[in-house]
Amino acid sequence: MSLLILSAQDVNAITATFSSAELEALMASVFHHLSTGSDYALPHRTTIAMSHHTALFMPSWVKDVGTAIKVVSVPTSTDDKRGLPASTILMDEETGCVKAIVNASALTALRTAAVSVLATRLLLSKPPISLVAFGMGKQIEAHVDLHIRAFPSIKRCVIVNRSRNMHLENLLSELCRSHPLIAFKGLVADDTAEVRSAVSRASVICTATSSTHPLFPSEWVSPGTHLNLVGSFKLGMVEVDCDLIRRAGTIVVDSAEACAVEAGELIAASRRAGDMIEIGRLVEDRQGTSQGEIQMTKGDMTVFKSVGVGLQDVAIAQHVVSKAGSLAVGTIVENFHV
Template sequence: MSEDHDLGAELTGPVLLGDAEVRELLDAPCAVRAVRRALLEHHAGGLAAPPRLRAKLGEQELVFTAGQLAGAGLHGFRAYGTGGGDQLVAVWDTASGALLAAVHGAELGPRRTGAIGAVAVEALARPDAVRCGLIGTGPQAWTQLWALAAGPLRPETVTVCGRRRERAERFAARVEAELGLPVRVAREVREAVAGQDVVIVATNSPRPVLEAEWVAPGTHLSTLGPKSPAHHEIPPELAARAAVIVTDSPAQAGAYGTGHLLGPAPLTALGAVLAGSAPGRTDAEAITLFSSVGLAGTEVAVAAELVRRCREQG
C-alpha cells in the first residue's frame, strides 16, 4: 500500500459505514478525485475491473463488481441484489489481506456514479458550459448535480424535467437548498435539452425520452439509464450526430450490448481522454456523448476515500 493510501487498517480493524457516514463524510470533490484517479489508473493498466458476476438466488440475482487499484494497493467489490435493498462495498488492503471497510446502504453507489459523471462532463463539455439540462429526478440525477456543482463546471442554471411535475418541483427545491443552484422546472423535455450546454439523461426509460435533433451543436450529453439495443433512454440517431462517444468502461459497455450507441467509431475510454491519449472534444460545435456504465473498481476507490475521511475524523 502506498503511503498516500495508508489507511492504518492493521492497527484498528475494519470499519462498518452506512448511509449516514457517506452523507456526512464523503464530499463531492473527494469522490470526484478518487474516481478520476481510478479512471486514469484503469487507462494505465493498473486497475483490474473484470466483468461483473451474477449469482441467481431465487427470484433475484446477487451481482458483484470487483476491482483492484494496483497503485493504491487496494481491492474489493460492490455487491447488490437486483431486487433492491442494501448494497455492500468491501475494501481490502491487498498486501496485508486486511479488510479495511464494509460500506452498506444506498448512498455510495449513486455518489460514485455522480462522480464519474462529473469527470466526464469536465472532460467533454465546452470549458464555458454553464447551462445544464437534467432529465430525471431520482437519486442518480441528484448525485450527478451534487458532483458537478463542486467542480469547475458548476452550472449557472439548471433546467430539470421529470415525468411527475410534483416530484420535479421537490427535486428543484432540494437542489436550490442543498447545492445552491438556481433551478427551473421544465414543462416539456425539450426545454431541458435545447439550448443547454450540458444535458444529463438519468431515467429508467426503456424508450428514448428526447429527440436527437433537439440537441444543439456544442452540447455535451451524458446518458445514465438503459443503454441496450432493446432498451435505451436516448435515441440511436444521436450517435450519428456525436463527434465522439465516450464511456468509463468500453469492456463493460460492450458486455451490456450498447451497439446502438457505437455508430461507425468504437467507444472511447474516458480514462484515455483524461490521459490525453485519445481525443475528446475537438471543437466548440461538436456534440459529445458520454455513456455511463459504472467502471468496476471505482466503488472501491470511493469507499477507500470514505474510509480515509472517517479515520481523519477519529
C-alpha cells in the same frame, strides 16, 4: 485486527466533506488505470437469484488503491421502491483480512456523477450555464449537485420526470436549499413545448433513467451541447436516438469493452468499440502521458456514455475509509479477526 463498519449515515457524513475537484481527481486516476490496461483486476460479476432479489457480486483490485467486492441486490419486482441495497467489503492488503464494510447505496451515484463531471470538463468547449437532467433518483441528485459545485457558471437547472410527484418536489426542495442562487424548475416529460425549450437551451444534459425509448429527439439538442448518459446498461435500454449518437462523432465512454455490449443506445446505433474512446485516454492526453496521438471524429456536440466499472467502487470506498479515522466516524469492532 479490528473491523470498521460505516453505515449510510456515516458515509453521508464523510462524503459531505469531499470537494468536486477531489472526486474528479479520484475518478481520473481510476480511468487512467483502466485505459493503460495494467495494474488492476476486474473479474466479471457473479449473479445469484434470490427469492425477491438478484444479487450481484463485483470484485476489483487497483494497484496502490486496494481490493474490494461490492454486493448489490436488485429487486425482481418493479413494485419494490425501497432502493438498491449495496455494500462494499474492503480487504487489508497485508493481512488479507476484511478491514471495512461500507454502506455503498449512495456511493454508486456519487462516483458515477464524479466521472460525468470529469467528462463535462474534458469535452465542453465553454463554461456551462444551463443544466437539464432527466430522472429524479439518487443519480440525478448527485449529478446536479456535483455539476453545480464544479461549475460556478451554471445559473439554471431543469429536472424532467415522467410525472410531477412528491419525489420530484422533495428533490427540487433539497436542491434549492443546497444551492439557493440557482434557478430550479421541474417539468413533466409530456409537456413537450417546455421540455423542448429546456433541452435546446441546455449547455449540459444528464440522463439517468431506465427508459427503453429516446427521451427526446436529436433535433432538440443544440450544437455545442454536452451529454452525460448513465441510465442504460443493457440491450433494449435507450435514452437518446441513433441520430444523436451519429451527430456526436467519436463517443467517449468509461469502458469501450463494456459499452460495446451493455450500452443500449450505442448498440442500437451500431457503434463498436473502435468507434469509442475511453475517458482515461483523454485524461492521459491532458496530463501529457498519452501514448500516441488521439484520433477522434468531431461532431457538433459531445457524448459521454457510462455503464460503470468496478474500479470506481474500490476507489471511492477506499477514499471514504481513509477519511473515517480523522473524522472519528464509524463503528470499530475490536479483535474481529482474533
